Amino acid sequence: MSTVTRTVTAQAISEVEGEVWRLCRDLAAKLQFHGWHHVSFVRDKAVHFARRNGSDAALVEVAALVHDVNYMVRRNSLPVDGRRLRLDILARAGVPDEVAARVDAVVEEAEMRTRHRDISPEAQALSDADTLFKALPVTPVVLAPKYLEENGITLRELAHKIVGEQRGKHDEGYYFYDPEAAATYSRWATANLELWSCIVESLDDPTVNELLSAVS
Numbered sequence: 001m002s003t004v005t006r007t008v009t010a011q012a013i014s015e016v017e018g019e020v021w022r023l024c025r026d027l028a029a030k031l032q033f034h035g036w037h038h039v040s041f042v043r044d045k046a047v048h049f050a051r052r053n054g055s056d057a058a059l060v061e062v063a064a065l066v067h068d069v070n071y072m073v074r075r076n077s078l079p080v081d082g083r084r085l086r087l088d089i090l091a092r093a094g095v096p097d098e099v100a101a102r103v104d105a106v107v108e109e110a111e112m113r114t115r116h117r118d119i120s121p122e123a124q125a126l127s128d129a130d131t132l133f134k135a136l137p138v139t140p141v142v143l144a145p146k147y148l149e150e151n152g153i154t155l156r157e158l159a160h161k162i163v164g165e166q167r168g169k170h171d172e173g174y175y176f177y178d179p180e181a182a183a184t185y186s187r188w189a190t191a192n193l194e195l196w197s198c199i200v201e202s203l204d205d206p207t208v209n210e211l212l213s214a215v216s
Contacts (some may be wrong), residue, residue, distance in 0.1 A: 007099045008058040013065075015093035017043075020065045027072055032146035034071040038133060042067065045129035049178050055121035059099070063106040063126050066090065076151040079107050113165050117174045124177035131176060134166070135189040140196070155212070159199040167193055 024036035031038075043064040050060040066089055070082030083104060090100040109115060109123035110130065119127065133139065148158060169175045175189050176182040202208045 007056055007102070008062050008095060010058075012090075012093045012095050013058060013061055016062050016065050016089055016095070019089050019092065020069070023069070023072055030075075030150065031071060032150045033143055034068045034150065039065060039068065041133055042126070042129045045132055046126045049125035049128045049181065050122065052178055052180065053121045053125060055125055057125075059103060059106065060122050060125045062090070062095065063103045063110075063122065064129060066103065067107045067110065067126060067130065071150070076153055078113075079111050112169075115169070117172070119177075128176050128178050128181045131189075132181065132185055134162075135175075135185055135192050137188055137191070140192060155199070156203050159196050159203065162196045163193065163200055167197070 020039060021036055024031055024039060028035055043061055046060050046064040047057050050057040066082075066086045067079070068082070069085045069089065070077040070079055073082050073085055086104055086107065087100055090103060091097075095103070106120065106122045106126060109119040110127040112127070112131065112134075115123070115127055144158065148155065153161075166175065170189060170193055176185060
């Protein structure tokens with residue numbers, strides 16, 4: 001494990017946390033999936049994984065706090081859509097520009113849609129935390145409907161997004177980067193992806209679509 005110099009002060013972390021919490025509170029009706037419950041879960045798990053892989057835990061914590069602010073800017077958006085807000089939050093907290101740029105880069109690296117096997121240790125820690133939230137057995141039952149409502153997309157669109165973005169990473173062996181996470185949570189991830197794959201298949205059945213139309 002490498003030793004990394006702390007790049008974000010405790011005061012800056014506290015200020016970022018406070019501002020993101022206030023935004024989540026004010027936009028709670030809009031952030032049904034990506035609200036404070038999601039941010040705080042990802043933050044806690046990301047710090048845990050960062051400490052395990054020897055990366056900069058303070059930088060990872062801040063990245064986790066601001067990783068989904070794009071959903072405060074525009075629904076069904078990408079991390080790049082939140083860059084201006086992300087950098088503004090970091091600047092107001094006193095995070096140096098070069099460190100803020102690194103935080104932004106980690107957020108981009110960790111994005112499920114585009115991440116690859118060789119992302120930085122900081123991005124790995126953030127990715128594993130965010131991926132775990134997606135793989136939780138309760139997520140498709142309790143939180144998926146909130147994702148649909150928050151982002152204004154259909155069940156078909158969500159199912160294809162999940163399978164399209166996640167299946168290859170799972171099958172190629174880097175769904176989780178941390179060995180502990182892989183050993184503990186891969187069964188959940190496999191079951192989750194199998195469920196969403198079955199949903200994709202079922203939506204090609206006309207009788208399923210008739211059923212969904214009847215209950216919608």
